[in-house]
Amino acid sequence: MDNQEQKEIQNSAVNPSTRRIRNRLPAVLSGLFLLVLMLAVGFGYWDGTRQRALQDQKAMDEYLVGQYNLALGDIQAGRFDFAKQRLDEIVYRNPDYPGAKEAQQKVIRLMNATPTPIPTATTKPSPTPNVALGEQMIQKAQQQYKDKDFKGALLTLLSIQKDIPSYNPLRIEGLLFLSLQEEGLAEIKSLNLEAGIYHLWMASRYASLNATSIQKMDWAKEVLSAYQAAYHFRKVDLEKSVLNFSAAYFLAPSYRPSLAQDYTDTLNSYIKQLKGIGDDCYVQNKLDELIAKSQSDSIMIQQRDDAANRCNASRPPKPTSEPTAEGPIPTP
Numbered sequence: 001m002d003n004q005e006q007k008e009i010q011n012s013a014v015n016p017s018t019r020r021i022r023n024r025l026p027a028v029l030s031g032l033f034l035l036v037l038m039l040a041v042g043f044g045y046w047d048g049t050r051q052r053a054l055q056d057q058k059a060m061d062e063y064l065v066g067q068y069n070l071a072l073g074d075i076q077a078g079r080f081d082f083a084k085q086r087l088d089e090i091v092y093r094n095p096d097y098p099g100a101k102e103a104q105q106k107v108i109r110l111m112n113a114t115p116t117p118i119p120t121a122t123t124k125p126s127p128t129p130n131v132a133l134g135e136q137m138i139q140k141a142q143q144q145y146k147d148k149d150f151k152g153a154l155l156t157l158l159s160i161q162k163d164i165p166s167y168n169p170l171r172i173e174g175l176l177f178l179s180l181q182e183e184g185l186a187e188i189k190s191l192n193l194e195a196g197i198y199h200l201w202m203a204s205r206y207a208s209l210n211a212t213s214i215q216k217m218d219w220a221k222e223v224l225s226a227y228q229a230a231y232h233f234r235k236v237d238l239e240k241s242v243l244n245f246s247a248a249y250f251l252a253p254s255y256r257p258s259l260a261q262d263y264t265d266t267l268n269s270y271i272k273q274l275k276g277i278g279d280d281c282y283v284q285n286k287l288d289e290l291i292a293k294s295q296s297d298s299i300m301i302q303q304r305d306d307a308a309n310r311c312n313a314s315r316p317p318k319p320t321s322e323p324t325a326e327g328p329i330p331t332p
Contacts, residue, residue: 063177064090064097066207067170071103080111089170134160134167141175150183177206181213191255193220223252227259230266238270239290246294260299267303281311 067086074083087104090097137160144153157176160167184199200209200217209217230244245263253260274283287304294300 063207080107083107085170134164150179153179173206177203188216188220193224241266242270280307283307284311
């Protein structure tokens with residue numbers, strides 16, 4: 001019996017269960033791969049949701065800190081009704097907030113100790129707020145906030161303030177603060193700087209802005225200040241105009257479609273003005289001074305380099321060899 005026949009006999013004698021395991025192995029591996037892929041996708045979604053929840057919680061914590069400080073100020077000023085509303089909202093949002101329950105009890109004691117003034121005239125009872133409608137609209141605003149429809153949330157909340165002014169004002173203020181802050185950040189990201197600054201300023205009237213919002217608002221103010229100054233000085237002082245154009249272009253080159261072209265035109269006018277005073281070497285030196293005062297950018301550096309090339313080309317060539325002190329050697 002040759003070797004080939006022996007191999008065929010050995011293969012035919014393999015246990016059938018072993019052959020079934022071998023046949024199923026690719027399917028098992030494919031199933032494991034799909035399981036790992038599903039776990040990875042699920043983890044990514046969970047991590048993204050967790051990060052968003054952490055950001056929302058941080059914003060809410062900062063809002064509660066601001067409300068607690070305002071409540072303490074209301075207590076000192078004798079505005080116990082306002083203080084109680086703020087503290088009720090804090091306890092509702094976070095029952096374990098440090099000092100909130102104690103301050104709440106203190107306000108209740110102070111309110112009970114304060115004599116109720118005798119009314120001088122018959123007062124009409126305040127209308128009972130439409131609780132069901134108010135809660136429905138608040139839930140709508142909360143969903144709009146979760147969907148990042150901050151403008152829609154603001155419109156809904158302002159409608160509550162207009163139609164049901166006495167319904168849970170502190171909850172409304174809290175959502176207004178969060179929505180205004182997020183809308184301001186979104187506007188600045190879209191380079192609608194004026195609108196972004198306005199929304200963040202409105203948010204700061206309810207509570208302290210977070211660090212990111214403060215940083216973005218300062219950046220937007222800096223861009224606007226440089227941009228407006230650039231056009232203000234364009235017909236008055238070209239050097240100052242160029243410096244401010246450089247600052248605006250460095251901070252936000254796509255703030256306006258015409259920013260780069262207007263900057264280039266102003267810089268060319270300034271260079272033309274400099275050429276009326278001196279040569280290209282003088283232009284190079286003045287542009288070097290401007291670059292040292294500002295954030296370097298491609299537009300100004302290119303113009304400086306062009307002036308430097310013209311300056312070098314205008315200089316006389318250096319001698320290839322130094323002259324000798326000896327005179328010519330006479331021929332015999």
